[in-house]
């Protein structure tokens with residue numbers, strides 16, 4: 001576990017996980033770009049989530065909706081009216097703050113007088129086409145599309161309650177005070193499920209999702225001792241929510257919200273559908289069409305995961321500099337940007353380089369092992385150090401013995417132990433290791 005966010009920011013910049021956005025133009029406040037390793041790690045998190053919650057269950061289907069939606073969506077959901085934070089301005093230098101978070105003095109000039117708080121809507125407004133006043137908003141959450149498309153999904157998949165719709169995608173909030181690296185950004189990515197149930201089952205479903213969220217955290221290598229469940233009190237919950245839990249994580253800058261789980265009742269579907277959008281199938285299944293064929297509004301349990309926050313929690317959890325001689329990112333092998341690295345012992349011996357190239361090529365035929373790193377710079381010790389730092393679980397070195405007996409060394413990132421393995425067994429050896437990793 002890392003002890004300061006600066007260490008993570010520095011590693012991310014140095015190794016190409018995350019860069020400051022628009023950097024050569026002086027940057028753009030609070031925007032970040034995921035570099036070559038960052039995009040691999042982020043995709044691995046999203047793919048794992050999709051496999052776990054969509055592909056491996058028959059009660060959840062996926063959706064990928066447009067970022068821009070008809071403004072009536074935000075009118076119906078209440079975002080146009082209510083999705084705002086109180087904004088206060090320093091009377092001396094006009095710096096703007098969230099009124100509920102402002103300290104006793106202005107951070108930029110020390111001024112002590114602020115304007116009265118005004119409500120500031122957090123949605124980004126833009127214009128659709130060339131017509132003035134044809135305003136649209138970038139979505140401030142992915143959830144609404146799952147409600148708006150509810151009937152389309154129902155009609156095309158024949159799912160029956162309980163079932164869920166899952167979506168991964170970007171959302172935008174014009175936060176007054178973003179910060180803490182990629183923790184709070186104005187452009188961010190969410191993984192969300194809207195799980196539709198009958199009202200009487202909400203407590204069981206809520207508990208199911210609470211356990212699923214904890215189990216997911218273990219899957220991505222987050223130690224549950226650093227997770228705290230916060231039961232959000234009624235006065236702080238959204239007015240439609242009957243129960244909300246925040247899953248907080250011990251980030252190096254403090255205990256902060258990582259995920260959320262909410263029971264949203266039938267509030268959302270009622271906002272969007274004048275008539276109940278769902279007809280019960282129970283009666284028909286029992287052979288009695290008069291029984292239970294009522295129309296109703298399903299209730300909703302909503303588990304929400306931040307993608308960027310997941311990635312940050314994964315990096316903080318995996319970061320291990322307890323050994324003075326090396327920095328290791330102890331990522332789960334399924335999340336590691338590279339699964340394997342291949343080196344020739346020396347870059348100056350064509351025989352070794354050619355053999356190592358053929359081993360590299362052999363492994364690239366197995367999609368599960370991709371992408372594979374290649375490194376022939378410096379000495380083997382330096383290459384190990386470099387791969388440890390980005391979390392590559394296995395390093396393969398082709399040496400002189402390889403040319404004689406077709407074996408290579410495989411070095412384990414966490415134990416630093418090396419084993420000799422036959423080239424022809426390499427693929428199955430490493431695949432088994434990755435699949436059996438805890």
Ligand SMILES: [Zn+2]
Nearest residue numbers: 090093106109
């Ligand atoms: Zn000021």
